[in-house]
Amino acid sequence: MSTVAGIIRALNSGVKHLAVKRFTLRYPEQKLKFVGDGFQFDPQTGVGIAGQKGRHILFHDKCTGCQLCAIACEGIAEAIAMVKVNNTWKHNKKAIMPQIDYGKCVFCGLCVDACPFYALYMTNDYELSSFTKEALIYTPSQLAVKPKVAQDVEIKIDDRGATHG
Amino acid sequence: MSTIAPKFRLSRFVASLMNLILWILVLFTLIGLPLVFIVLFYIELPEINGELLTPYLALTWIADPSRTLPIIKSLLQTDFFRIAAFPGFGFAALLAAATIYIERKFLAKMQLRVGPLYCGKVEGILQLMSDGLKLISKEIIIPAKADKPIFWAAPLLFVGTAAALVSLIPVAPGWVVADVDVGLLAVFAVIGFFPIITVLSSWASNSKFPFIGGIRALHQMISFEIPLILSLLGIVILTGTLNLTEIVESQQHYWWIIFMPIGAIVFFITLLAELERIPFDLPEAESEIVAGWLTEFSGMMYGLVQLGSYVKLYAFAALFTILFLGGWSGPMVWPPFPQEIITEGITMGPITMKIPGLPLLDQEMLNATLWFVIKTVGVIMVILLPRGVFPRIRIDLLLHTGWYKLIGLAFVNIFIALALLYAGVLGPGGLIQ
């Protein structure tokens, strides 16, 4: 008899779930909203600020070309190479800035930790696919652009189940 | 002018016209005429208000509109229409297609996901169409050392057998493709075909996984046919007839499920096993043998087998409603045909139009079909439910339930039927008639 009771309970639980709301996030139309606008790091206190680890953003006015991000990434993914930049800055005599190859980057954010001049942060933009591997290499000027991302959907929980509202 | 037809040559244009006319003539004479002759001479045409509709008179309906409805009504009665459209394969394929779509959305809803969404803008309504087109356009790959003739024939045989099963099922009083006196026996005979086709196709595809799948399917279907037949024995004992229409008529006041619930349960479980539905879907167990006996089918052959299995699902659900839920019996809910349209005709402003022979389909037939469809769809939904709720059963447990539990229950059901019969409660000359 326990099998019959078990079968009935299983069927009942199955039918009950017909009323629960659908949870799937319909990706291209809905995009999840993240905390803040990207992972940042405050070298003074040595602690990061919570944020999404997406594509990097490079502030040309703060970067001094000290290569610390390249050295930090050397042991992990060797994704950062220092390249010549045409406009020279007062605080960047060698005029070299990081160029990030997203074919290799693992988005761990240790380069953001390693930068002592608040020059390298991360943003919420994670849609970086491209047709060629070379197109994945972002030059410093590309990294300086702040991405516009429309991410406004959150997980809503009510009595009829959770859904992406 | 030059951009659209850069080099227009009159000679080329005339040549293409002549070519076109030639092809129309050829097609008309080789295919058109024989078709017309067959239709006109071999299909016996009906009598309309007294005179036999001869082939020569048949084409006069264009001139006299009042003849159209009687011709259509008579076409409805012909066997070809029955087989191709209403109670036969057309109706079944339509319901099967709807079942495929409903199953995917129903299962998705139960698993809190969305299911097909983007085909056809509105919740994936055209997903079925796109699947069909995809399967038609896919290339049919035949394994090198496969037994080609049997490999080709297997899907066609499968759909043919499913259609044969559908033809035995009465949808409304008088509306059945083959009203056979030994209806139930014919159903068992057709069901016996399915394992043969499965083994044929798995043996013909000459590869390991289909072969194991085919043997498992054989095990499963053979071991579940016996309880299938035994569970229906109760009904035959009480109704005293094998004709499906008479079985339905015997359930005017009460349905057999009330008196033989155990028979209904046993029949439902064996039905799941015959259809290879989830608790018993060992032949195509994805995690062990890739897709069982379907592995080597590709393109339209796989499409045919899918269509065949869902037509089979409709046929079994219809069988369940006929045998246990009283087929088309049900209170009259269909609105009667408004009489004044028949008598005075339709008045639109100054014109009144009278259409002779108007009630194309009478009210009882429509009501019967409505009740039949409601019950069958209900049974189909219950058949779809276990797919989302149960895991797959193991091969030895499957055979154990098949041989011990179900056959035992089937015998209990037969004893109940016999007890009812000899107590004089039911059956021929019983108290409740």
Place this chain on the structure above:
Amino acid sequence: MTSKKKTNAEPSETVEEKSHPVTEESKPEVAKKEESTLVPEPTFEKSIASRIVSKFGTKTVIGFIKPNRIRINTKKEDILDVASYMRDELNFDHAESVSGVDYPESKEIEVVYHLGSYSDPQLAKQILTLATRLPREDVPNPGKDSTRMPSLRDIFYSVEFHERECFEMLGVYFDGHPDNRRLLLPEDWADIPPLRKDFRVKGR
């Protein structure tokens, strides 16, 4: 001075040092390091260690005694009866992991067994590290050279796969192991055992 992750004043210095990580500076003998005096030795672990040493005298040397961690070093000849003593009397009933550590300067390979106990609630916290040193050959010929050691598989059943991995990664042959086949590396791996220090990782 702000704390930087992987940075120090002269980036060039680390870059250069990174290129040949194995420096010549010899690694001091682990066994001789004595316990740091400022932390009083934990008594319970002390009692276990002293029982072992009293039982085996000079054959076992106490590596260190830290809260919940005891390290015992022995020779490879008498590791079998030390291990069976630990299992029977001290009821350390299973081995958590077997790790081989390669010391090329002192020409030795150290095989470290971490023993734990499920049955004895007192010992649940403790991990007893049993280590032994094997001679290391520069031209390794796994199975046929002198880095051999009696297998503890019959005492601690759980080390069967660990010892096979240690065999293929460091070339330590375990006498008496039921099947000393290769475990993780591909069948046709013909290079020297990879976890040895002189196996160079390309590009580093």
Place this chain on the structure above:
Amino acid sequence: MTTQLPPGMQLERVDERIMTLNVGPQHPGSGHMRLIIKVDGDYIVSCDPDPGYVHRGEEKMAEYRNYIQNIPHLERPVIHDSCNILYPYCLAVEELLGIEVPERAKYIRVIASELNRCVYTLYWLSIYGIFLGHSTMFMWPMGDRELLIDLLEALSGARVTHAYFVPGGVRNDTPSNFEERCLRQVNYFEKRLKEYEDIFYQNPVLKQRTEGTGILSRMDAIRLGTTGSVLRSAGVDFDIRKKEPYDVYENLDFQSQVLKEGDSYARSRVPYLDMLESCRIIKDALKKMPKSGSVRTKLKPNPKGGNDEAYRRVESGRGALGMYVVSDNKIEPYRVKISVGSFRNMICMPYLLKGEKLGNMPAVYWSLNYWPVEADR
């Protein structure tokens, strides 16, 4: 004439009764590892696990990275339980470098690792469901997992490869409304977990498939040195969080889950009970967490470990996960040995599958909570 075989290959005499089945690296019924199974009819005669198809030499590569660069590297073996594999590494390095972790960081670490344990167990449970043919049991955990991944993403910024733990604490503080959002989503997740009872664990068809198969006795569980849910389902009460509490587990109230049957049904149930327990731990930790305070002690640049060694272990999703770090006073660790639960539970496969029916193979194999990538390292 005997042909000269390439090294490592064996010629095998084919027996007509025994058939060798390769439940191979590319089989829907096994992960990326091969089980060479000898089958006599429907019964398994012998089973020889052959891992190594996803071996990457983590331990060798770890010797070429300094202590911080090892963080994103050492989480690779099991990226969807990344907190629980970085936890012992951070504890061991903290012991080597002699760093003290601030109180708030300890609580955040406990919350993140419990969330990550649930995320891993849900992934394992859904694969267990699809191995048994239960498609709903694949979809529900995959859906509910998103609730917790959303939380971990808020914490660490990445969905799966968090690289969130660092020797000395965690890399960033919790976002502003994290506590309230975490409580709400964990409460809903706990309600969802209770739904699995009816449709999966009390489902008679599933019980028929898993009860009484692959029975591991208590003595064998201890003798074979198994760990985690395999051990606790055989009746041995050994949960590292209780037995050797690390960080703040001693002042959090929870019970370690133990069952006695030791069959694959019990092995599938213990991680489920662990998840319910983790929800309790998370809610308790959220209450007891200090509201403010630093979350990381600053490391001096390029820390060196001193001639010492440390062995720390943590209760991960698959049992005791130990890190043995030997350092020789240089920037990079001298040797890092990762002793994972999957590798230790793999020894049960030859013992449990011998004499088992072939139909039970997926149920027994996957109930051992075995993650091939982690076992190969």
